[in-house]
Amino acid sequence: MSAIKLENVSKYYKSAETVSVGMQKVNLDFKMGEFVAVTGESGSGKSTLLNVISGLDSYEEGELYLFGEETSHYIISDWEKYRSTYVGFVFQNYNIIDSYSVLQNVLLALEIQGYDPKKKHERAMELIDKVGLKSHAHHKASKLSGGQKQRAVIARALAKDCPIIVADEPTGNLDSKSAVQVMKLLHDISKEKLVVVVTHDFDVVEPYATRKIRMHDGEVVEDKVLRSFDEPQKSEAPVLKKMNFLTVLRFAVRNLFSTPRRTFFLMLMQIIVMLAFTLLFATIQTELVDAYSYNSSSANINVPETRMLVEKRDGSNMTQADYDYLVDIREVDKVVEKGINFYNDVNMYVFNLDHPNSDAIYYGYEYDYPGNYTELRYNFIISGTDAASTLSDRAFEGAMPTAANQVIIDDPYDNFSVGDRIVLGKTGYYSNEAELLEEGINQFVVSGITNSVHGRDASRGFIYFSDEFLASEAVPDTYEDDDVKRNLENYVYESSFEIDNMYHGMYDINGYIDDGSTELKMSLYGIEDGIDYFSETSTFTIVDIEFTGFYYDWQRDTTEDIRTFTVENVKIYDDYTGYYDVIVLNEALNEAITDAYLKAYEDYYIIKSRDSYSISVASLSAGNRVIDRIDSDTYRVFYPASVPVTQTIDVMILSIVYNVILVVFTIFLYSIVHAVSRNTMRSRSKDFAIYRSIGAQQSVVARLVVIEQVMIAFASIVLMFVILNVIAIFNITISNYLTSLTPRNYIYLFVLFLLFGAWLGLRFNKRVFKQSVIQNINISKEDN
Numbered sequence: 001m002s003a004i005k006l007e008n009v010s011k012y013y014k015s016a017e018t019v020s021v022g023m024q025k026v027n028l029d030f031k032m033g034e035f036v037a038v039t040g041e042s043g044s045g046k047s048t049l050l051n052v053i054s055g056l057d058s059y060e061e062g063e064l065y066l067f068g069e070e071t072s073h074y075i076i077s078d079w080e081k082y083r084s085t086y087v088g089f090v091f092q093n094y095n096i097i098d099s100y101s102v103l104q105n106v107l108l109a110l111e112i113q114g115y116d117p118k119k120k121h122e123r124a125m126e127l128i129d130k131v132g133l134k135s136h137a138h139h140k141a142s143k144l145s146g147g148q149k150q151r152a153v154i155a156r157a158l159a160k161d162c163p164i165i166v167a168d169e170p171t172g173n174l175d176s177k178s179a180v181q182v183m184k185l186l187h188d189i190s191k192e193k194l195v196v197v198v199t200h201d202f203d204v205v206e207p208y209a210t211r212k213i214r215m216h217d218g219e220v221v222e223d224k225v226l227r228s229f230d231e232p233q234k235s236e237a238p239v240l241k242k243m244n245f246l247t248v249l250r251f252a253v254r255n256l257f258s259t260p261r262r263t264f265f266l267m268l269m270q271i272i273v274m275l276a277f278t279l280l281f282a283t284i285q286t287e288l289v290d291a292y293s294y295n296s297s298s299a300n301i302n303v304p305e306t307r308m309l310v311e312k313r314d315g316s317n318m319t320q321a322d323y324d325y326l327v328d329i330r331e332v333d334k335v336v337e338k339g340i341n342f343y344n345d346v347n348m349y350v351f352n353l354d355h356p357n358s359d360a361i362y363y364g365y366e367y368d369y370p371g372n373y374t375e376l377r378y379n380f381i382i383s384g385t386d387a388a389s390t391l392s393d394r395a396f397e398g399a400m401p402t403a404a405n406q407v408i409i410d411d412p413y414d415n416f417s418v419g420d421r422i423v424l425g426k427t428g429y430y431s432n433e434a435e436l437l438e439e440g441i442n443q444f445v446v447s448g449i450t451n452s453v454h455g456r457d458a459s460r461g462f463i464y465f466s467d468e469f470l471a472s473e474a475v476p477d478t479y480e481d482d483d484v485k486r487n488l489e490n491y492v493y494e495s496s497f498e499i500d501n502m503y504h505g506m507y508d509i510n511g512y513i514d515d516g517s518t519e520l521k522m523s524l525y526g527i528e529d530g531i532d533y534f535s536e537t538s539t540f541t542i543v544d545i546e547f548t549g550f551y552y553d554w555q556r557d558t559t560e561d562i563r564t565f566t567v568e569n570v571k572i573y574d575d576y577t578g579y580y581d582v583i584v585l586n587e588a589l590n591e592a593i594t595d596a597y598l599k600a601y602e603d604y605y606i607i608k609s610r611d612s613y614s615i616s617v618a619s620l621s622a623g624n625r626v627i628d629r630i631d632s633d634t635y636r637v638f639y640p641a642s643v644p645v646t647q648t649i650d651v652m653i654l655s656i657v658y659n660v661i662l663v664v665f666t667i668f669l670y671s672i673v674h675a676v677s678r679n680t681m682r683s684r685s686k687d688f689a690i691y692r693s694i695g696a697q698q699s700v701v702a703r704l705v706v707i708e709q710v711m712i713a714f715a716s717i718v719l720m721f722v723i724l725n726v727i728a729i730f731n732i733t734i735s736n737y738l739t740s741l742t743p744r745n746y747i748y749l750f751v752l753f754l755l756f757g758a759w760l761g762l763r764f765n766k767r768v769f770k771q772s773v774i775q776n777i778n779i780s781k782e783d784n
Contacts, residue, residue: 002067003032003163003164004030004053005064005065006026006053006063006064007027007062007063007064008026008061008062008063009023009026009027009052009059009063009064010024010059010061010062011023011024011048011057011218012060021217022045022048022218023052023215024218025062026045026219027220028223030053032163032232033190033193033194033210033229033232034190034194035186035187035195035197035210035211036196036197037197037202037206037211037212038050038196038197038198039198039214040200040214041200044216044217045218045219047169047198049198053166054083054089054164054166055083055087056089056693066086077697077698080692080696080698081697083692083693084112084694084696084697086162086163086164087160088109088156088157089165089693089694090150090154090166090168090170091167091169092170092172093173094141094149094152094153094173095686095690096141096152096156096690097141097690098140098141099142100140100141100254100258101137101140101141102137102139102144102148103121103128104254104258105152105153106152106159107120108156109156109159109160110124110159112160112694112695113160113695124159125137127155127158128152131152131158132151133148133151133152136148146173146174146178147174147175147177147178147181150170150182154182154185158189160695163194164193164194164196165190165194166197166198167195167198169198170197171204172199172201183197183204190210190229191230192232197209209226209227210225210226210227210228211223211224211225212226243700248700249707251704252707252711255708256711265676266680267712267715269673270720273670273673274717274749275723275724277665278720278724279724280661281741281749282737282741282745284661285737285741285745287654287658302343302344302347302348302382302384303342303384303385303638303639304383304385304386305641306390306616306617306619307342307384307385307614307615307616307617308615308617308627309612309613309614309638310326310339310612310613310614310615310630310636310638311339311612311635312611312634312635313633313635313636316611318613322613322635323337325631331618331625331626331629333618334387334389334390335614336471336615338470338471338473339612339613340612341465341469341474342385342614343382343441343475344612344638346607348425348426349380349381349382349424349427350379350409350422350424350463351376351378351379351425351430351440352415352416352420352421353423353433355417376431376432376436378428378429379416379422380460380461382461383460383462384462385463385464386462386463386465386616387467387614388400388407388448388464388466388467390464390616391450391464394728394729394730394735395450396448396449396450397448398418398447398448399447399448400448401448401468404468404472405443405444406469407446407463407464407465407466408446408447408448408463409422409461409463410449410450410463412461418446418447420445422444422445422446423437424441424442424463425441425482426440426479426480426481426482427483427486441479448464477608478606478607478608479606480605480607481605481606485598485605488551488601488604491550492594492597544567545566545570547564547567547597548562548563549565549600549601550563551563551601561601565597565600619743620641621743621744623641627639670756674760674763677709701765702761706758706761706765707761709757711757713753713754713756713758714754714757716753717753721746725738
């Protein structure tokens with residue numbers, strides 16, 4: 001039975017303008033054991049015939065039979081199976097993989113057909129020895145001579161152990177000695193196989209050929225038997241094993257290491273792009289977190305995302321058992337028993353005693369009474385407190401605080417120096433330094449400085465306490481919020497009262513009568529003459545006066561929480577004229593009213609801290625996991641960073657703008673990577689075409705390409721993160737940006753970069769597999 005039979009087979013090549021004939025109405029029959037020489041002038045159709053019978057190219061008319069089976073219905077996978085099982089190739093341009101050694105080229109054919117892994121190396125060396133290249137087995141193919149390359153390709157063809165060998169001008173680029181050696185090798189294997197050789201120099205083939213076919217203008221013009229041959233007995237068709245994933249993975253690793261410069265170049269390009277993208281992503285995350293924080297109702301509470309407070313739900317004190325329970329939670333980095341020492345419940349202002357002319361300067365104000373005076377102003381507002389031991393050494397300049405009075409402080413605008421004395425105040429303004437030292441919360445010395453900015457307002461920062469301070473009895477259980485208290489005092493004189501069913505208001509403190517009296521006096525006077533006059537014989541009434549006051553929220557500019565308070569034993573003198581309109585107070589009565597007012601509203605400014613532990617965590621995501629793990633029936637967790645914030649319109653717009661910028665930047669960066677990768681991968685088209693010509697199925701090659709790109713992306717990601725963290729050691733700004741990235745962000749970036757690597761591979765596959773194997777080989781010749 002014929003191995004290959006052609007009946008009126010025609011092949012045409014179409015271009016945009018013309019249709020040319022490759023071969024037409026060809027009728028041929030090839031049997032096993034033949035050594036067939038196909039000759040003819042250039043363009044006669046001999047190479048087209050070879051490509052068609054080998055399954056490298058398709059045909060348009062007629063019928064081609066392979067071992068008696070029609071092929072006109074074959075699809076790509078059928079031709080791949082045919083080439084994998086039956087055909088070995090030897091080309092004029094060798095089509096050897098230059099980056100592989102001779103041994104690797106031969107092993108490639110064995111691995112594609114699923115050869116026994118334990119025996120493949122021995123079999124490859126046997127075939128290499130057979131073609132006389134044993135001493136060159138580990139030489140790169142690019143270093144071989146033309147004759148050596150051709151012999152290596154023959155060894156690779158023999159490695160497939162397939163019944164058909166096709167050779168297209170195998171001696172075209174060889175000297176006469178090498179040509180003879182190659183032809184003898186092909187002849188030696190023809191006794192068991194069908195060998196079809198296309199050549200323009202019949203004299204080289206003539207001593208070995210059993211049959212000569214001459215073509216002209218795509219037609220067979222001569223088909224002549226030269227000598228007899230022994231047709232081998234029918235044998236079973238080779239059984240091809242499917243390549244498994246590990247084999248493909250080995251291919252990918254081999255390819256990457258066999259072309260180190262190309263691999264390094266692709267990795268370098270991806271690392272640069274990944275670094276740029278990650279830094280932009282981290283910057284945007286930082287800006288958005290700051291924007292959310294700025295708009296958060298909890299923005300003024302001194303608990304950053306790296307810290308949370310835990311207390312007993314029943315209000316009882318924390319114990320050693322509670323400490324042990326919290327320490328054992330996986331994401332908890334540190335537990336501080338005296339959570340109160342972080343000043344969680346009071347707004348604090350930092351005053352720098354040693355640099356009064358930086359931001360802490362004296363401002364002049366002018367009032368009618370008591371006259372001109374100056375006021376000390378704060379450097380910045382504390383937006384968060386934390387333990388200094390949670391900072392890495394690269395996060396600050398200076399030294400880690402060791403004494404109770406030492407701190408690390410944020411300083412993005414160079415307002416502080418190491419060694420400066422600072423005071424924490426409960427309000428932003430004090431009349432002078434003496435008042436600040438007397439009424440301020442505590443005094444510290446700066447041992448270290450960071451340049452972090454927390455929140456969109458650069459006047460806000462963090463302060464980091466030493467472990468010694470946090471373990472001390474530094475903070476009382478109850479203290480006053482001076483800002484709120486001052487706010488209340490400023491509006492005492494907007495209170496009102498009634499006498500004889502008539503409404504009365506009050507002037508402020510500057511209007512009181514300082515007559516030296518220790519009695520409580522209220523004088524009502526007529527606004528017509530404005531005279532305050534009381535004689536020794538003036539009569540008076542002693543009454544308890546009920547006042548109506550309110551709390552004014554200056555942040556919201558609203559009046560709320562109206563309450564009443566009483567001042568007892570007030571003398572009301574009867575000697576007055578005019579309409580009851582305004583009262584003027586003496587000093588004693590002023591103090592009495594103020595004290596009563598503050599007593600009525602003391603729950604606003606007197607802060608009673610509850611017994612709580614402070615927990616340090618690595619990030620917001622770690623804090624949220626702690627909340628999930630903690631026993632919510634026993635403990636109450638206070639974690640402002642995790643409180644959902646209602647997005648304001650400006651934050652939403654900012655988020656949209658940032659995401660648009662990120663998308664545009666991503667498209668720009670990866671268009672560069674895609675262009676570079678596309679050109680680099682195009683240079684490998686020949687290698688992938690060789691895989692397919694040897695017998696690798698399209699699906700295997702496609703998988704190989706994707707795996708290679710994913711491996712490059714994976715290695716690039718790892719190196720990129722290493723490089724980024726090394727840079728962060730020396731650049732505090734980048735270090736601060738990276739702290740905004742959560743583990744979820746890192747996973748997102750990792751998956752995104754891997755997917756892009758896979759996408760590059762899929763894009764290349766889409767382009768390559770649009771073309772036949774022979775088209776890819778020809779394009780590769782043109783590129784080279």
